[in-house]
Amino acid sequence: MTLWDGRFNQKPDELVAKFSESISFDQRLYAHDIRGSIAHVSMLGRCRIIPEEDAKCIINELNNIRCEIESGTFQFDERYEDIHMNIENALLDRLGDTGAKIHTARSRNDQVATDTRLYIRDEIDQISGLLIHLKSSLVGVAEKYSHVIMPGFTHLQHAQPVLFSHHLLAYVEMLHRDGCRLTDCRKRLNQLPLGSGALAGTSLPINREVVASELKFDSITQNSMDAVSDRDYIIEFLSAASIIMVHMSRLSEDIIYWVSQECSFVELSDTFCTGSSLMPQKKNPDVAELTRGKTGRVYGNLLSVLTMMKGLPLCYNRDMQEDKEPLFDTIDTIKLILSVYSPMIKNIRVDESIMKNAASDPFLMATDLAEWLVSKNVPFRTAHKKVGSLVGYCQAKDISPDTLNLRQLKDLIPECNEDCFSLFDPEKSIASRNVTGATSGEQVRKQIEFWKTELDVNY
Amino acid sequence: MTLWDGRFNQKPDELVAKFSESISFDQRLYAHDIRGSIAHVSMLGRCRIIPEEDAKCIINELNNIRCEIESGTFQFDERYEDIHMNIENALLDRLGDTGAKIHTARSRNDQVATDTRLYIRDEIDQISGLLIHLKSSLVGVAEKYSHVIMPGFTHLQHAQPVLFSHHLLAYVEMLHRDGCRLTDCRKRLNQLPLGSGALAGTSLPINREVVASELKFDSITQNSMDAVSDRDYIIEFLSAASIIMVHMSRLSEDIIYWVSQECSFVELSDTFCTGSSLMPQKKNPDVAELTRGKTGRVYGNLLSVLTMMKGLPLCYNRDMQEDKEPLFDTIDTIKLILSVYSPMIKNIRVDESIMKNAASDPFLMATDLAEWLVSKNVPFRTAHKKVGSLVGYCQAKDISPDTLNLRQLKDLIPECNEDCFSLFDPEKSIASRNVTGATSGEQVRKQIEFWKTELDVNY
Amino acid sequence: MTLWDGRFNQKPDELVAKFSESISFDQRLYAHDIRGSIAHVSMLGRCRIIPEEDAKCIINELNNIRCEIESGTFQFDERYEDIHMNIENALLDRLGDTGAKIHTARSRNDQVATDTRLYIRDEIDQISGLLIHLKSSLVGVAEKYSHVIMPGFTHLQHAQPVLFSHHLLAYVEMLHRDGCRLTDCRKRLNQLPLGSGALAGTSLPINREVVASELKFDSITQNSMDAVSDRDYIIEFLSAASIIMVHMSRLSEDIIYWVSQECSFVELSDTFCTGSSLMPQKKNPDVAELTRGKTGRVYGNLLSVLTMMKGLPLCYNRDMQEDKEPLFDTIDTIKLILSVYSPMIKNIRVDESIMKNAASDPFLMATDLAEWLVSKNVPFRTAHKKVGSLVGYCQAKDISPDTLNLRQLKDLIPECNEDCFSLFDPEKSIASRNVTGATSGEQVRKQIEFWKTELDVNY
Amino acid sequence: MTLWDGRFNQKPDELVAKFSESISFDQRLYAHDIRGSIAHVSMLGRCRIIPEEDAKCIINELNNIRCEIESGTFQFDERYEDIHMNIENALLDRLGDTGAKIHTARSRNDQVATDTRLYIRDEIDQISGLLIHLKSSLVGVAEKYSHVIMPGFTHLQHAQPVLFSHHLLAYVEMLHRDGCRLTDCRKRLNQLPLGSGALAGTSLPINREVVASELKFDSITQNSMDAVSDRDYIIEFLSAASIIMVHMSRLSEDIIYWVSQECSFVELSDTFCTGSSLMPQKKNPDVAELTRGKTGRVYGNLLSVLTMMKGLPLCYNRDMQEDKEPLFDTIDTIKLILSVYSPMIKNIRVDESIMKNAASDPFLMATDLAEWLVSKNVPFRTAHKKVGSLVGYCQAKDISPDTLNLRQLKDLIPECNEDCFSLFDPEKSIASRNVTGATSGEQVRKQIEFWKTELDVNY
Helix, strand or coil, rough: CCCCHHHHHHHHHHHHHHHHHHHHHHHHHHHHHHHHHHHHHHHHHEEEEEEEHHHHHHHHHHHHHCCCCCHHCCCCCCCCCCCCHHHHHEEEEEHHHCHHCCCCCCCHHHHHHHHHHHHHHHHHHEEEHHHHHHHHHHHHHHHHHCCEEEEEEECCEEEEEHHHHHHHHHHHHHHHHHHHHHHHHHHHHHHCCCCCCCCCCCCCCCCCCHHHHCCCCCCCCHHHHHHHHHHHHHHHHHHHHHHHHHHHHHHHHHHHCCCCCCCEECCHHHHHEEEEECCCCCCCCCCHHHHHHHHHHHHHHHHHHHHHHCCCCCCCCHHHHHHHHHHHHHHHHHHHHHHHHHHHHHHHHHHHHHHHHHHHHHHHHHHHHHHHHHHHCCHHHHHHHHHHHHHHHHHHCCCCHHHHHHHHHHHHHCCHHHHHHHHCCHHHHHCCCCCCCCHHHHHHHHHHHHHHHHHHHHH | CCCCHHHCCCCCCHHHHHHHHHHHHHHHHHHHHHHHHHHHHHHHHHCCCCHHHHHHHHHHHHHHHHHHHHHHHCCCCCCCCCCCHHHHHHHHHHHHHHHHHHHCCHHHHHHHHHHHHHHHHHHHHHHHHHHHHHHHHHHHHHHHCCCEEEEEEECCCCEEEEEHHHHHHHHHHHHHHHHHHHHHHHHHHHHEEECCCCCCCCCCCCCCHHHHHHCCCCCCCCCCHHHHHHHHHHHHHHHHHHHHHHHHHHHHHHHHHCCCCCCCEEEECHHHCCCCCCCCCCCCCCHHHHHHHHHHHHHHHHHHHHHHCCCCCCCHHHHHHHHHHHHHHHHHHHHHHHEEEEEHCCEECCCCHHHHHHHHCHHHHHHHHHHHHHHHCCCHHHHHHHHHHHHHHHHHHCCCHCCCCCHHHHHCCCCCHHHHHHHHHHHHHHHHHCCCCCCCHHHHHHHHHHHHHHHHHCC | CCCHHHHHCHHHHHHHHHHCCCCCCCCHHHHHHHHHHHHHHHHHHHHHCCCCHHHHHHHHHHHHHHHHHHCCCCCCCCCCCCHHHHHHHHHHHHHCCCCCCCCCCCCHHHHHHHHHHHHHCCCHHHHHHHHHHHHHHHHHHHHCCCCCCEEEEECEEEEEEEEHHHHHHHHHHHHHHHHHHHHHHHHHEECCCCCCCCCCCCCCCCCCCCCCCCCCCCCEEHHHHHHHHHHHHHHHHHHHHHHHHHHHHHHHHHHHCCCCCCCCEEEEHHHHCECCCCCCCEECHHHHHHHHHHHHHHHHHHHHHHHHHCCCCCCCCCCHHHHHHHHHHHHHHHHHHHHHHHHHHHHEEEHHHHHHHHCCHHHHHHHHHHHHHHCCCCCCHHHHHHHHHHHHHHHHHCHHHHCCCHHHHHHHHCCCCCHHHHCCHHHHHHCCCCCCCCCHHHHHHHHHHHHHHHHHHHH | CCCCHHHHHHHHHHHHHHHHHCCCHHHHHHHHHHHHHHHHHHHHHHHCCCCCCHHHHHHHHHHHHHHHHHHCCCCCCCCCCCCHHHHHHHHHHHHHCCHHHCCCCCHHHEEEHHHHHHHHHHHHHHHHHHHHHHHHHHHHHHHHHHCCCEEECCCCCEEEEEEEHHHHHHHHHHHHHHHHHHHHHHHCCHHHHHHHHCCCCCCCCCCCCHHHHHCCCCECCCCHHHHHHCCHHHHHHHHHHHHHHHHHHHHHHHHHHHCCCCCEEECCCCHHHHEECCCCCCCHHHHHHHHHHHHCCCHHHHHHHHHCCCCCCCCCCHHCHHHHHHHHHHHHHHHHHHHHHHHHCCCEEEEEHHHHHHHHHHHHHHHHHHHHHHCCCCCCCHHHHHHHHHHHHHHHHHHHHHHHHHHHHHHCCCCHHHHHHHHHHHHHHHCCCCCCCCCHHHHHHHHHHHHHHHHHHHC
């Protein structure tokens, strides 16, 4: 039988090479690897561990290599399994004995840890920028439609009228916390591991503080065995990314609901949908659906690294090579989602009348009546019960409470007076909810102003 | 501020295209897509839904396209977002009106479901073959070292002597169950969804049974709405793959322990390790470590699809496009692991004397003495207690129980006699455990013979 | 500072006891533990490993203990950390030397594995029954509303008209596969591990086949080291349960959408909802929401055991004690969900007119027109394009295609004739989709009949 | 057939009640619920929304209820499904109209969010304390054994000698980051959601700042729709807990390895192990194994809540009730693990001679020789190669490099001199690695002093 013979024509060492290599995915670290190497070599020169002249020469060649990689002329050699060995071997080829000095006083373990931290730090900065961009888009739309009324939902059932802008600003709050979590993650990872060697440090008189300062790390790691086997910063980043996906999947779900034929609150720009030349009613919210679907991939990446790290003995184990693909995939996914969502949000169109109509059911204002009674000194649970019986009466008669006259109303709730009728107006209902954080126009305007200032500063 | 401007220089529609495309990863389905299309078109011809001549013409061109893809001459067009549209559009370009008939009575939804089932079916066959190969390697090594004694562990503590081959055959059992699970998964997915249309079937008089038979499906799906939105077979496959990884990670852990300096039971061939030119004592078991690490990626892929499918309304949603990458990555990972493990296992070398020595501690035979007492009618818990006090006595005196003379032994356990001394021999201990499934040479030989026959048949 | 002093007043050994005990959750295994023990002791007697009289005496007392546990009079003793030791120690107290014989030729490792398999086997039977019950409820409702038309959705957008019963039967297919997966899992786990000892079998002349037969196991396990450390059957069960939750969460999502004010296709019985005395429009579909939410818990339980098993060396490790709570919680969750869903489904009320109205948009019948053209020998992509331009024309004029007269229709699509007008009728559209598995009344009736017979047989 | 009849004897409404209730697990929130209610009612009184006298009366009775719950005399009423309704209804029973005022200007949604935040905040404080306690234990043991040398491992292979205390301090670093993550999580969740109502705020003139200040929240939430449906703080906490488990599972793995017969570096106190009266060599590290196993449960809880929150529309959905059990289980698990680990660590015994012996293989000092050559101006890669050939020479002759005489050494590496021989001493190797974070005694002593001061301050 020969099903797998094809595969077994591959020699074991080819299989092992294929199994072990990381150059197919860690190429993207080239700039951070070179940046880290330059700082390291520069320090070696200053500390006279290698001649300063050699350091300059190496730095010069590293810059050349970076240019070549960026212009596509650098020859990657598949004999070298990762980006680090490709770069070091290019140096060796070009500079001989001088190139042979670059790896002085470091090991692959502390080098990779340094590269990855530099890389995530940059990506966090980019994602933070994209979060600000999306928040700006949301705030912009909130401002544009600041007068639009919609039903607020709980359990996907109409609950109380709210401002559409209030709903959008809820997502701004979420994305803001996401940004803060990334900032905390960045702060915590911003320590230089270089100098930790393979696990035990080095006997050569290096100056780690100088390298840290050059690479803009806040400080240096304090335990070499921890430094080479710590992957907390990757897991913490992936956790923060997973929470971003909680938020983006919720926003996507809202949008998918809003654009359904049943709901029709919102229309998306054609750019962000696929249509069907046969079924014009179909405008599939693909971006929202794919975003919701990609939540799984980001969660999966988090689980992948958590599982990989479970129960590993100190220090470095080869398992840890498996940290990179989930990290890279998560970063690419999050950046693409935030990038495409921002223009999609900016270009939504809102059907104000459908929304307002859905929010105008007088029963949605029952809570307002109960709170009005409380303001007339009726204990809350009693008020709740009285309004409940009014509602029951209307339901039984299949009438709307705003069609009762005052006498009928007073028969059911003696505390009622003329003022009560205005309570059935959704605009007034919204305006009355005027505590901090609530949905009144005044509060929402304050929030819009707050965010405009805040986002402007961070832009 | 411009951190993300680079990205935003991309126009929204470019971003959306990048976000939505699947051609970068679904190309690998080309052969199954073409195979499915040929069966479909052939049926359309036979049923006179399109002229038979047209059918032949399309089939001919599909075969050409397959050859071109395989020889690398087919021009993929990035305007078409997936493999299906690339192939259909090539047909349209080449055959005009005739080519325009291929998509008759089908939709992308049932087409993709068909392709994916065909693809997984083939991959299951390949993985089943690789499982047999690895089982054969394990059985081969078990036979080669069938006399080797080692300590059996519980809690990573020495418990009782066992045969090394018995330990290896435990993994054969696990891999056998893995194969059975894949067979069940294959059986369940082997139904043709084609003919389900976008969700509601078709009004054209197709013959689904003919297509099923042509494509070697056991039967056809019975509900079109289920058929286009079912992804059970992917999740079931990913679950089976995750259990394979449970087993491969356990085997890897065993190997990593066995090759540690502390243990030194086993040596791996250099091919499967990285060494260090500086530290000759180091022979890093990279293949075992990477396998253990890749467990995370396979679990993550399972979670990814489970999460994606959670709470999706019927029928097809675009989220489901996210089923492919976790599937493909899992298949590639499992195949590579099994492929590389098989020669690695075949080439292990065992240090019999270290293993036997570790298994020869007389205290490991305490259970044998207790069972011997039971055979002399001592109730088990009493026997257990008596042996316990013997052990306690020896420990207190820091002597080994096999160094006691008969009188001393009888003082502690009156039921003892001369026979007892042979109980401290690990070979005899092993030989005595001779019930089915136990570790005696007789039982293990039976198992080796069983597996040799079994695997031979399936080869 | 004393934040944690309270805790540290607990002595270490109390903490360890609390950490290690399982009696708080493994009590539920009592019946299976006793059943397994009776079969084991009976065999010991028959094989003369212990006197037959002793065996009878032990069996008698085990039956007493079962009755006491069931009547609540059995005294659990917290000094014994699990259910197995509680029962064995009760025997010892009551029967002295005779009771001391029960643990002959077995260990806790093979005993627990046997108990758990017996337990899951019973629970699978119960869950299979509940699946049949729920399928029956779905088929019943499908039959009751077999004439009701609704829009079929893709991307949560209206796509084509389908029968409501066809939609319900899609779930019957899913639940049927769930039952089959459980059956496969049951088949695979139905092997007796008892006789494997702690890891190496036993030297006593037990008869494992007799025990297997008594306990209705299909066969006995063939490798003792595998048998005591295998947890595949738990993971396979948890995977099958997770797929059940995929289906139940999708059904829940459909229901939550259907009962929204926007959709209003379906109304649930009050029993299965919470309402609000203030907001009568609110009838929160709590059962559907909680079911969707509990998906997370079932997935989490699966990942919990997968993570726990990753990288464990052979054989038994104490980590494995962590297999029980996720298993028990999953079983309880699945059983409760299926139990409550069945009456909820039986009692849904459907608003036929809203549903039919939503399905009657003539644009939903565009695919029918395209297929009609194919039947008139227009190549499919050409037919697709022609209908597309008709649709575009109608949209531009903001008219519905069914309001065109024949001349107008022929101007746009020359192949059209009088018959075309009937294509815009959703009833006819549905009736025309009459291939196996499609949505026509004929096909759906067949399916209903099939399931009624099938479910009847299995009841 | 009657398999499930038992269950179906339960009436649907009983099933729904059982399905929906949370009182069985949310009782533990009683103190935080009462604390939140007291602050709320006190504010209602101060703001004259209810009479101050009523407020006092309610507060008094809430204090009574707390005392009754704590003394076990409070009657929970199973008609009320959660802790909040149990307390409110007790108030109603006891205070009538006055009690009916407590729920004024709040809803269950903002109340539960407030309770949960108060609860997590307290638990974070407790866990932070336990982390400090465990770090203190680790530092204490590090100080006690500060002179002990062991082999440092990578790939579970001996790499270079390190101080045992350096290894322990690596875990102190990890646990320190864990504490910082909890602090960040606490800071982010420390905002008052009360006042957000069901989703839209309230029309009553409450003062949220006063309540926030009373409950020691740093600020108030700014968007009511976000505030009632935000569960970020739970996910962030569960992520931080999962990273704690990464660390505790790694420490457990190290310990399990150290106490194996093969390794025997460390012995645990009997209190933390189970032994076997038969096999005295067995001292099972149950606490370490269970901790490693419980990693799965904590990861599972995280994924459970992530899955539950995926794709939920705004605002509150009943699914969210599923947030509590994973949270509570995680908190209980983490606290128990940290509590039991601290005394276990304090009581480990170390076998210095075995450890030192394992670290004394001269090949482990090969890196030292290479670095010494670098200090003599040999380029690193050249030095690496020279030492490599020395190692190869020794291996081929099966001799140890420290047994060569100077001439032999110089033949292989001309740069060598007398000083080289001292490089093979593990003590000197360790002492020479004296950069910050490395393993020299000087550096490790600095770290021990640092942590002693740091932990003292936080105690």
